[in-house]
Amino acid sequence: xxxxxxxxxxxxxxxxxxxxxxxxxxxxxxxxxxxxxxxxxxxxxxxxxxxxxxxxxxxxxxxxxxxxxxxxxxxxxxxxxxxxxxxxxxxxxxxxxxxxxxxxxxxxxxxxxxxxxxxxxxxxxxxxxxxxxxxxxxxxxxxxxxxxxxxxxxxxxxxxxxxxxxxxxxxxxxxxxxxxxxxxxxxxxxxxxxxxxxxxxxxxxxxxxxxxxxxxxxxxxxxxxxxxxxxxxxxxxxxxxxxxxxxxxxxxxxxxxxxxxxxxxxxxxxxxxxxxxxxxxxxxxxxxxxxxxxxxxxxxxxxxxxxxxxxxxxxxxxxxxxxxxxxxxxxxxxxxxxxxxxxxxxxxxxxxxxxxxxxxxxxxxxxxxxxxxxxxxxxxxxxxxxx
Ligand code: GLT
Ligand code: MN
Ligand code: MN
Numbered sequence: 268x269x270x271x272x273x274x275x276x277x278x279x280x281x282x283x284x285x286x287x288x289x290x291x292x293x294x295x296x297x298x299x300x301x302x303x304x305x306x307x308x309x310x311x312x313x314x315x316x317x318x319x320x321x322x323x324x325x326x327x328x329x330x331x332x333x334x335x336x337x338x339x340x341x342x343x344x345x346x347x348x349x350x351x352x353x354x355x356x357x358x359x360x361x362x363x364x365x366x367x368x369x370x371x372x373x374x375x376x377x378x379x380x381x382x383x384x385x386x387x388x389x390x391x392x393x394x395x396x397x398x399x400x401x402x403x404x405x406x407x408x409x410x411x412x413x414x415x416x417x418x419x420x421x422x423x424x425x426x427x428x429x430x431x432x433x434x435x436x437x438x439x440x441x442x443x444x445x446x447x448x449x450x451x452x453x454x455x456x457x458x459x460x461x462x463x464x465x466x467x468x469x470x471x472x473x474x475x476x477x478x479x480x481x482x483x484x485x486x487x488x489x490x491x492x493x494x495x496x497x498x499x500x501x502x503x504x505x506x507x508x509x510x511x512x513x514x515x516x517x518x519x520x521x522x523x524x525x526x527x528x529x530x531x532x533x534x535x536x537x538x539x540x541x542x543x544x545x546x547x548x549x550x551x552x553x554x555x556x557x558x559x560x561x562x563x564x565x566x567x568x569x570x571x572x573x574x575x576x577x578x579x580x581x582x583x584x585x586x587x588x589x590x591x592x593x594x595x596x597x598x599x600x601x602x603x604x605x606x607x608x609x610x611x612x613x614x615x616x617x618x619x620x621x622x623x624x625x626x627x628x629x630x631x632x633x634x635x636x637x638x639x640x641x642x643x644x645x646x647x648x649x650x651x652x653x654x
């Protein structure tokens with residue numbers, strides 16, 4: 268069957284995504300709460316490859332040691348029965364009231380220490396389940412008023428925590444990489460390290476920068492009004508695209524976490540095309556949830572839709588490459604001007620000297636139209652299925 272998800276596509280969902288019962292700040296749950304084992308079976312039914320989790324999506328925060336062991340055993344059995352894997356794990360450092368003013372950036376040393384303790388335990392759990400990527404989303408690491416927290420301390424505390432946890436992973440000899448996820452706001456008024464670009468700069472200040480990359484989320488960059496593809500390209504260029512959260516939403520909204528491709532077809536297309544073109548080999552993780560209008564069947568429609576959309580766009584990317592008219596236009600647009608390209612590249616004094624004297628016909632160069640209108644319309648036609 269066409270557009271059928273296969274393990275090689277590495278489609279994953281969080282327990283918190285398909286398990287989202289539809290509660291929001293204005294209303295109660297509209298769907299039953301599914302157990303982790305039920306969610307694993309649901310994901311297997313729709314054809315996902317893997318399931319990701321926060322520590323407390325699986326093990327309640329107050330569980331005893333024996334409850335933890337039973338829950339983990341049942342979960343592992345469900346994984347075995349279905350063949351699903353756990354490629355990524357993370358810590359819930361936002362739900363419990365202790366984190367009301369942050370975790371790693373809290374002003375309270377007891378909270379910061381507890382956040383480290385909780386994360387080390389959650390790392391142990393993730394590794395036990397097979398995770399090789401560990402995500403950090405600091406939902407509460409921010410402020411409503413800058414009167415209370417010093418943003419400089421926040422960056423330093425965040426660095427201290429990351430350095431501590433990298434050392435922990437090394438001391439345990441775990442095969443685990445960290446992926447930092449940015450978000451500009453919500454649930455805090457403002458969240459520190461607000462975008463993927465901030466994260467990339469921060470990572471370079473860490474003791475073990477090689478272990479740490481990013482987990483950009485499409486909706487989060489759109490909340491900040493940014494071009495997700497451009498951020499992904501920069502992360503890829505830096506060798507830091509360790510994970511990706513695919514979803515969708517309109518610009519300048521709250522975190523809508525819609526089905527992948529539900530809103531911005533073109534952005535989703537160019538993103539998929541990029542991931543496939545560069546050979547991104549990590550998980551395609553859908554960090555989204557079904558509309559609040561849906562029941563459990565609707566949740567399955569949602570999950571199937573995320574994967575189907577990805578595969579349709581992947582197919583469209585192949586069509587784009589095979590389209591003679593599009594390719595001819597691209598060839599024209601990207602034509603090499605060898606008389607100028609020999610003046611570019613690595614500096615040498617001779618080249619600089621020649622370049623300084625080189626005559627440029629500014630008028631002739633700028634008179635030529637670039638045909639992006641034509642190309643963009645061809646892309647639209649392709650996406651709409653009439654090419
Ligand atoms: C939360 C958040 C997501 C993060 C998850 C990982 S939890 O749902 O909105 O963007 O990726 O902590
Ligand atoms: Mn989100
Ligand atoms: Mn996310």
